[in-house]
Structures are given as structure tokens and as C-alpha cells.
Amino acid sequence: MEWFRKVKEGLISQKKKEIPDGLWTKCEGCGEIIYMKELEKDFWVCKSCGFHFKLKSRDYINILLDKGNLEEYDKNLTSADPLKFKDSKRYPDRVKNSKKKTGLSDAVITGIGKINRMEVSFGVMDFGFIGGSMGSVVGEKVARAIERSAERKIPLVIVSCSGGARMQEGILSLMQMAKTSALLARLSDLRIPYISVLTNPTTAGVMASYASLGDVIIAEPKALLGFAGPRVIQQTIGQKLPEGFQSSEFFLEHGFLDVIAERKDLKRIISLMLEYLS
Amino acid sequence: MNGQFLDFERPVIELERKIKDMKDFAKDKNVEISREIEALEETLKKLQKDVYSNLSPWQRVQLARHPQRPHSLDYINLMTTDFVELHGDRAFADDKAVVGGFAKLDGEPVVIIGQEKGKDTKQKLFRNFGMMHPEGYRKALRLMLLSAKFDKAIIILIDTPGAYPGIGAEERGQAEAIAKNLKEMSRIPVPIIINIVGEGASGGALGIGVGDKIFMLENSWYSVISPEGCASILWRDVSKSPQAAEALKLTAPHLLEIGVIDKIIPEPLGGAHRDYLKQAQILKEEILFALKELKGLSKEQLLEKRIEKFRKMGQFIEEI
CATH class of the missing domain: 4.10.860 (DNA Excision Repair, Uvrb; Chain A)
Structure with missing residues (x-):
């Protein structure tokens, strides 16, 4: 549920300059001014410090799938409002705004694509859509992606980026964790490979379900990964968190990651693992 | 109070x-x-x-947390005989926030596992207020797999304010432990009956919450986040918790309506704490009844139905 708390308050003004139309941008990691065309060529990774800029789901499709080509499924699934939820905004308005802002129908895109000519059932989450949170639509689309993988006997690849379960759909969001995990148990019984890719950030309900259940788990460097949000932990224990806590490197150190892969190597490593697991 | x-x-x-x-x-x-x-x-x-x-949702939340409310060990003592507690995850530690072991329910051997909050201050600290660490989820899974190996049904009692958010919990993979339980519990080939007896807070509850029947005591709650957590995130004000409890629709009647639980277990007038024995008897009878029904299913049918149950959960619109 961490997605609502903005972690990097000091960076908001820089963020405005981020991707849209400017020719130059400033690296969030080291402050270096970078030529946008150059940055794009480098997979949105800063050459001087290795900082991985946050990507949209479409960008991952371009980076990982052959010719950036995804045959999208279930685009027509959209949120209901089971709780008639309202905080500062009505939930349906929040969804509508996110749709307008991102051009997406919810926080995950799913479909069939190819990674170095190997057909895969593919899913990629988008943090721009209500913090990449998982409600019924995300759960259902991921569930169907798992089922497509089982039916066609093709590997499953999911790129996660999420603050967790979507509060505005209450308990039904929580149940998506059980739903997707149960289907992954079935997929695993069929001995079909599942590669989970973790990007910044992947936490809470998504981390505690399908993101953690890959046969192989790969993360981008320096992503925030964990169960509870850092602020909640800090409040609970009343002391400062150690440097690098809940990063990809921390996850690897403690045995919960197979590989940390820089963005430029991501496709090659996924592709190799698919070859080994087939 | x-x-x-x-x-x-x-x-x-x-x-x-x-x-x-x-x-x-x-x-x-x-x-x-x-x-x-x-x-x-x-x-x-x-x-x-x-x-x-x-009762308002917030009042039910308070009843679920009542200082005198019966906890898992009370139910184990009142519902079963010959309980043998089994400890540890065989990897790191014994998590005291969850108790589990073999016992006899109406003479029949079962594995019973419950989150235990403790009653007085000393016990509460010992039990970590019912907030499990990864080793707790792993202990629970170990006992469930043992249960399946010897073909005994599994009874789960849920009562937790959440999985523990701490440094050690993250270092030892809280997310992985919960995810693994969700996956494994969906294919454990013996009947699993889930009973939410107090608080069912988020992943910490669901982490031992996948089963064939899901029962909920009348004055318990089950939600994606606690009312306090929701209030502090969405309204940035914990005093808005009663409104959050209302908005989250976390009470048993609503959860029954949307198909997340199978049955509401009635409580004695005034709540479970007014009559421990009666409450334990009511719950025990429901569990026995459900076990009898589930025993009529083959293992394949049991697992098929369990996956179907969770597969169906969710509400969305499919535009044409």
C-alpha cells in the first residue's frame, strides 16, 4: 500500500522536466544533464551513474519483445467500483483520470509476444496507473495471462512494478493475490517456466504473490523491493533504516533474487533462461 | 475504553x-x-x-479487538483435546505469534494452526501481538505439509493485526514466505477450513488463509488494510479510522455478499467474549459439519473446487 506515500518529495520539480518534450533531462541519481536522444539509446539508464529511469509499460514492451510487438489481450477489462469507494476523489474518477493520463485501461498490459523468436505470454505493469496497484482487473488479467501460458504451453514472463494491492477495491484486491498464486501453482505443475522481472518499485501485495513466485526472479539494479513500505517499518521500529535496505542488492544478498540485470542485459538474460528452462 | x-x-x-x-x-x-x-x-x-x-463497522472492529475476546489458544483448548504443539520452521526459529500442532476434534485427529495475540502485556510481547515473521508462515506451511502427508484435515484460526513490518522480517523474506504459502495452500490435498475469529489484516491474514471453506465470526473483520492504515494513507489522519472501516466494507455480511467467505458464524449476544464456551461450541459444530461435507469429495474434486473458488474472486467490467 506504499504507493500513495511519495518517497522522493524533493524530486517533484525535476520530474516535471522528465520525459515529455524537452531535449535534455537531469539524472535523478547524479544530477548530470543528459541529452534525451542519448538516454533513449541507453535504455533510459544514466551513463555516468547507472541510474535506471522509471519506464512506462510500453517502453518495456519495446525493450523486451521482438520488434516491440505485443498482441494485446483483455484490453477491454476495466474497473468496477465494488465498494463505492470515496476518499478525496470517487474511485471511478480516480480510474478515469489514470486512464486519461496514461492511455492505459488499468495497471497491467498482457498479451502474447516474442523474445528472441520464442513465443511467451507476457505481462507488464505500469506504476503510472494508480501506483501500479492490483485490483480485480490486474488480478484477472494476470490470471488470464497465466492460463494462456498453460493452454498454449508457452513460458510466462511478468514485469512487475507496483505499490501493492489496490485499497479502493478492498478485500477483492487482497484475494487477487490468492487467485494468481493458485494459478501459478497449476502452471508450475505443468512444468511451464515463469520468469518474474522486478522493477522499481515492487512491494506489498504484488511482491507477496506472483512477483515472488518465478522459477527465476530477475531485478533491475537499485529497485525498491519488499513487503512492508520503508516508512511503515520505520514507524514501527522507531529507528532509522540501514543504507540500501530493501534494494535489489539487499534482496540478492539475502537470497531472494536470482539475478540483478542492467536494463540493457535484461532481454538477453531472460532469453537465455527461457532457453535453459525449455 | x-x-x-x-x-x-x-x-x-x-x-x-x-x-x-x-x-x-x-x-x-x-x-x-x-x-x-x-x-x-x-x-x-x-x-x-x-x-x-x-453495530457499526467500527464497533465491530473494536469487538474483534476486545481485550477479553477469546484468542486462538482459547479455541484450541475449548474445541479440541490432546493438543500437542509442534514448534519451529526447521530453518530459523519458532515464531510465537502462531501456534500449531496436532489435536483431536471430536476424537478425530487434525492439524490446527492459529495466530495468537496473547492476553496480558507480558504474553502480548511474547506473542508479538499476533504479528508473524516469515518463520511463522514457514512453520505453518511445514505443519500443513505434514498434515497432508498423513492425510489429516487442517483447521486455521486467523487473528492478526498484520504481518510484522520490521527489518528482520524483510531480511528473511516476508513477501516470499507469504507468496509461497498462497501457492502451496492452493494444492495441499486435504480439507482446509479457514476461520477468521478476530482481526484479519491483509497479507498477514491471507498468508495462512487459502482453503476450502472460509468462515468468519460475526464480529470479526477481514480487509486489504487495517482501518488505521487506510485512514493514515488516504486521509492522512488516523482519527478517520471509523470512516475508513465504513469505506473498506470489512465486516462479515459484506464479505459473504461478494463471495469472499462462505458463512458467518454467529456470536453470543454481546460478542464472543461474553461466553467463551458457547462460542467455541458453535464454531466447533460448524467446522465438524464442513469437514463431513468435504470428506465426500475426492482429492481432485477438492483441489479443483478450491482453485475455482479463488479463481472467481474479483469484480470488473468486460467491455464489448
Whole structure:
């Protein structure tokens, strides 16, 4: 549920300059001014410090799938409002705004694509859509992606980026964790490979379900990964968190990651693992 | 709240005390005031009905956390015999926030696992307030797999304010431990009956919450986040927790309506804490009844139905 708390308050003004139309941008990691065309060529990774800029789901499709080509499924699934939820905004308005802002129908895109000519059932989450949170639509689309993988006997690849379960759909969001995990148990019984890719950030309900259940788990460097949000932990224990806590490197150190892969190597490593697991 | 009863319980408790005092007085002094007492008892009945038949979600949350509410160990002691507690995850530690082991339910061996909060301050600290670490989820899974190996049904009691958010919990993979339980519990080939007896907070509850039947006590709650967590995130104000409890629709009737639980287990008037034994008997009977039904299924049918149950959960619109 961490997605609502903005972690990097000091960076908001820089963020405005981020991707849209400017020719130059400033690296969030080291402050270096970078030529946008150059940055794009480098997979949105800063050459001087290795900082991985946050990507949209479409960008991952371009980076990982052959010719950036995804045959999208279930685009027509959209949120209901089971709780008639309202905080500062009505939930349906929040969804509508996110749709307008991102051009997406919810926080995950799913479909069939190819990674170095190997057909895969593919899913990629988008943090721009209500913090990449998982409600019924995300759960259902991921569930169907798992089922497509089982039916066609093709590997499953999911790129996660999420603050967790979507509060505005209450308990039904929580149940998506059980739903997707149960289907992954079935997929695993069929001995079909599942590669989970973790990007910044992947936490809470998504981390505690399908993101953690890959046969192989790969993360981008320096992503925030964990169960509870850092602020909640800090409040609970009343002391400062150690440097690098809940990063990809921390996850690897403690045995919960197979590989940390820089963005430029991501496709090659996924592709190799698919070859080994087939 | 004064640690013994909740604010909205006060008029009921006070009237009960008054009736008791009058009865004692009548007995001591040997005076005849039975008519007055009867009248007061009538008033009490009416008052109880007024207070308890229209509880708000927030009041139910408070009842679920009542200082005197029965916890998992109470249910284990009152529902089963010959309980042998089994400890540890065989990897790191024994998590005291969850107890589990073999016991006999109406003579029949089962594995029973429950989150335990503890009653007094010392116990609460010992039990970490019922907040599990990864080793707790792993201990629970170890016992469930043992249960399946020897073909015994599994009874789960849920009562937690959440999985523990701490440094050690993250270092030892809280997310992985919960995810693995969700995956494995979906294919454990013996009947699993989930009972939410108090608080069912988020992934910490769901981490031992996948099964064939999901029961919920009348005054328990089950939600994606605690009302306090929701209030502090969405309204940035914990005092808005009652509104959050309302908005989250975390009570049993709503969860039954949207198909997340199978049945509401009634509580004695005033809540489970008013009559431990009766509550344990009611719950035990429901569990026995469900076990009987589930035993009629083959292992394949059991697992098929379990996956189907969770597969169906969710509400969305499919535009054409």
C-alpha cells in the first residue's frame, strides 16, 4: 500500500522536466544533464551513474519483445467500483483520470509476444496507473495471462512494478493475490517456466504473490523491493533504516533474487533462461 | 475504553452490575424485590438488543479487538483435546505469534494452526501481538505439509493485526514466505477450513488463509488494510479510522455478499467474549459439519473446487 506515500518529495520539480518534450533531462541519481536522444539509446539508464529511469509499460514492451510487438489481450477489462469507494476523489474518477493520463485501461498490459523468436505470454505493469496497484482487473488479467501460458504451453514472463494491492477495491484486491498464486501453482505443475522481472518499485501485495513466485526472479539494479513500505517499518521500529535496505542488492544478498540485470542485459538474460528452462 | 469493556458496552455492563448488586442485596438482607429485578432484566434485554443489533463497522472492529475476546489458544483448548504443539520452521526459529500442532476434534485427529495475540502485556510481547515473521508462515506451511502427508484435515484460526513490518522480517523474506504459502495452500490435498475469529489484516491474514471453506465470526473483520492504515494513507489522519472501516466494507455480511467467505458464524449476544464456551461450541459444530461435507469429495474434486473458488474472486467490467 506504499504507493500513495511519495518517497522522493524533493524530486517533484525535476520530474516535471522528465520525459515529455524537452531535449535534455537531469539524472535523478547524479544530477548530470543528459541529452534525451542519448538516454533513449541507453535504455533510459544514466551513463555516468547507472541510474535506471522509471519506464512506462510500453517502453518495456519495446525493450523486451521482438520488434516491440505485443498482441494485446483483455484490453477491454476495466474497473468496477465494488465498494463505492470515496476518499478525496470517487474511485471511478480516480480510474478515469489514470486512464486519461496514461492511455492505459488499468495497471497491467498482457498479451502474447516474442523474445528472441520464442513465443511467451507476457505481462507488464505500469506504476503510472494508480501506483501500479492490483485490483480485480490486474488480478484477472494476470490470471488470464497465466492460463494462456498453460493452454498454449508457452513460458510466462511478468514485469512487475507496483505499490501493492489496490485499497479502493478492498478485500477483492487482497484475494487477487490468492487467485494468481493458485494459478501459478497449476502452471508450475505443468512444468511451464515463469520468469518474474522486478522493477522499481515492487512491494506489498504484488511482491507477496506472483512477483515472488518465478522459477527465476530477475531485478533491475537499485529497485525498491519488499513487503512492508520503508516508512511503515520505520514507524514501527522507531529507528532509522540501514543504507540500501530493501534494494535489489539487499534482496540478492539475502537470497531472494536470482539475478540483478542492467536494463540493457535484461532481454538477453531472460532469453537465455527461457532457453535453459525449455 | 477502560481496558475491560468498550465505550458502547458501558450502559449494558452498568445495568448488569446493578442487577447483580440488587440480587446480592436481596439475598443478604432477605428482602423481596424480585419484581423490580425482573423489570430491570426486561430493560436489559431491550438495551442489549438496541446496542448489539445495529453495530457499526467500527464497533465491530473494536469487538474483534476486545481485550477479553477469546484468542486462538482459547479455541484450541475449548474445541479440541490432546493438543500437542509442534514448534519451529526447521530453518530459523519458532515464531510465537502462531501456534500449531496436532489435536483431536471430536476424537478425530487434525492439524490446527492459529495466530495468537496473547492476553496480558507480558504474553502480548511474547506473542508479538499476533504479528508473524516469515518463520511463522514457514512453520505453518511445514505443519500443513505434514498434515497432508498423513492425510489429516487442517483447521486455521486467523487473528492478526498484520504481518510484522520490521527489518528482520524483510531480511528473511516476508513477501516470499507469504507468496509461497498462497501457492502451496492452493494444492495441499486435504480439507482446509479457514476461520477468521478476530482481526484479519491483509497479507498477514491471507498468508495462512487459502482453503476450502472460509468462515468468519460475526464480529470479526477481514480487509486489504487495517482501518488505521487506510485512514493514515488516504486521509492522512488516523482519527478517520471509523470512516475508513465504513469505506473498506470489512465486516462479515459484506464479505459473504461478494463471495469472499462462505458463512458467518454467529456470536453470543454481546460478542464472543461474553461466553467463551458457547462460542467455541458453535464454531466447533460448524467446522465438524464442513469437514463431513468435504470428506465426500475426492482429492481432485477438492483441489479443483478450491482453485475455482479463488479463481472467481474479483469484480470488473468486460467491455464489448
